[in-house]
Amino acid sequence: MTCTSQFNVNHSVSGGLRTRGIHKTSTENTPLISIVTVVFNGADLIENTIKSIISQSYSNVEFIIIDGGSSDGTLDILNRYNDAIDFWISEKDKGIYDAMNKGVKYCSDGSWIIILGSDDELLDISVVIDEIKANSDCINIISDVIQHDIKTKVKRYYKCWIPNDRKYKDFLKFPLHHQGFFTKNKNIIHYFQPELGVHADLLFMYQSLARGKTVKINEPIAMYNTGGTSDLYSFKNIQSIFKVARELKINIFLCVIHAPFVFIKMLLKSIVSRKMVIWLRNLFSRYAYVR
Known part of the structure; x- marks a missing residue:
């Protein structure tokens, strides 16, 4: 289920490859890297972060974005990269570390987790x-x-x-x-x-x-x-x-x-x-x- 920036922030909306049944796994030869990014109204910065991740030469990477209910166009950007993001969800949270906890729990078993901010570059x-x-x-x-x-x-x-x-x-x-x-x-x-x-x-x-x-x-x-x-x-x-x-x-x-x-x-x-x-x-x- 995807959305645009025009939505009721009191409801949870999500998108990405997982919502279409596409999942990734970690193996000995191709370890899975799980990148968790949390964002709230970060439309002016998050696209650069996304580009730095999807441009990696190593392909076994899962990208998880936890949005706190943005209303500034962030969700339009997430929709634009819906085929490159493994999972994203937009809903109210209790702050940045509450959102990070959600993101970690969405990471695949056995993967390697790294937390990147919405204005960081990989x-x-x-x-x-x-x-x-x-x-x-x-x-x-x-x-x-x-x-x-x-x-x-x-x-x-x-x-x-x-x-x-x-x-x-x-x-x-x-x-x-x-x-x-x-x-x-x-x-x-x-x-x-x-x-x-x-x-x-x-x-x-x-x-x-x-x-x-x-x-x-x-x-x-x-x-x-x-x-x-x-x-x-x-x-x-x-x-x-x-x-x-x-x-x-x-x-x-x-x-x-x-x-x-x-x-x-x-x-x-x-x-x-x-x-x-x-x-x-x-x-x-x-x-x-x-x-």
Whole structure:
């Protein structure tokens, strides 16, 4: 069942190859890559993400899109690529991590899951396929990523790494990014916890690491824009990090000791966050009025 952007957002609508009985499977020689993208009113960006996925030279890829009930033309784009998307659904959700949980549950058994944002770009994944074939006992694959500053247009290489066994040593340095993290859809018992806030993906990745062997690839697999949710709300950013640390039983004070400059930078961002600027402006305007 497909639709256009003119629909009742209170109802669920879906489309893609699966709705026509076309399903994909994962084998030893052709591992299935499951790409989950969540979107809400992302008509101006999501097409570039779609193109980066369907242009891959490796064909055993399933693409799952979870839409939160868009009304800006996003669904027109999904319909346009209906024969290239394996499954998409549009319905109200409880936020980005609720939508991600839906997407993960739609992934085929035994596939390799990666979460891409609706403005992310997937690069060549052939090196990932090679590593999966060479490491049959592997559960996770970590790659590097490219950060694209949407304001300056500057692209920066970000080197990810497998976290230290003593997690507090590099927890605040963000060794993991979900755009460069593949995990096998096998015996997954932990999902995203929306109540943790903007960094709930960190907990998901750390819990996935505990499931088994992890391999690191020294190449970028995806590019993402900086200036997203976790950048805009810096105070919530810090709160979320503390919550994730508590879930992982990481001593946040040891984290600060091992990465003091990182924490200070986060704190400064919080101080000059948009909400703080508005609060200060209102405060000084009231003071000027009183005088």
